[in-house]
Ligand SMILES: Nc1ncnc2c1ncn2[C@@H]1O[C@H](COP(=O)(O)OP(=O)(O)OP(=O)(O)O)[C@@H](O)[C@H]1O
Ligand SMILES: CC(C)(CO)[C@@H](O)C(=O)[O-]
């Protein structure tokens with residue numbers, strides 16, 4: 679495919695421009711898809727765009743590094759922003775409109791409204807990143823209100839995030855379908871993530887311990903392990919014994935409630951977050967119930 683000429687890309691910075699473009703597409707009978715991102719695009723993001731292209735006739739991608747989902751000590755300032763490369767990637771995927779707003783467009787002076795799924799936002803990942811999911815739900819609600827898509831696409835790589843967004847849409851009766859797409863991994867199992875580009879070669883090797891720990895847990899459940907408390911302890915021990923890794927959490931929980939009070943026969947999800955060097959990574963694997971348990 680020919681590389682995209684940036685001059686021909688349809689890029690909107692303002693809410694009015696997005697609404698006008700989407701209204702025209704809707705007026706022409708098109709089904710609207712939205713893929714929200716923070717940029718630094720990789721194959722994981724592209725897989726969401728391809729899923730959206732399959733099902734929708736007009737594809738909007740937002741690129742916005744949302745400051746309210748970062749705590750003061752986190753990596754907002756160093757978060758990668760390769761915007762020209764990202765725009766070319768969107769063009770090559772046939773994106774119809776890129777919404778790339780400034781912070782003041784999303785958070786105008788005097789802005790004071792937040793939205794939060796109060797229970798799901800404070801457990802597991804939320805317990806380690808206080809305020810993070812409040813920032814996510816607030817910005818996603820704004821993006822959904824601005825674009826008004828028929829379907830919005832999220833990755834399973836951010837498992838808790840997609841669960842919380844589904845909860846928000848249900849609770850607020852938002853007229854949008856949420857689609858969750860599978861996690862895209864490197865051949866050796868590393869989940870693609872924009873933050874992988876912070877990793878040195880040896881840190882990248884060390885980072886494989888996350889997906890390996892999740893796979894270990896999945897294999898144990900598939901082999902008939904029913905003592906989830908013991909299995910959680912084994913996951914934590916494995917990670918604590920891995921040099922170069924500082925573990926935040928490794929756990930197996932109910933895939934819908936994220937509660938550790940889970941039946942081994944339920945649909946489960948193994949979740950992990952750890953720092954490799956200065957880079958914090960998350961990953962997860964869903965464990966579907968089997969008849970053999
Ligand atoms: N490996 C992946 N497979 C599928 N979807 C993904 C993957 N990585 C990210 N996504 C999805 O892409 C969307 C945008 O995510 P985001 O821009 O934060 O990228 P990211 O790689 O998760 O970045 P970060 O390193 O900040 O976690 C989210 O819905 C996210 O779940
Ligand atoms: C959903 C999102 C774009 C909101 O800023 C972000 O959390 C992300 O990229 O996963």
Ligand code: BAL
Nearest residue numbers: 716747748810836839
């Ligand atoms: N994909 C989640 C974005 C974040 O870590 O802020």
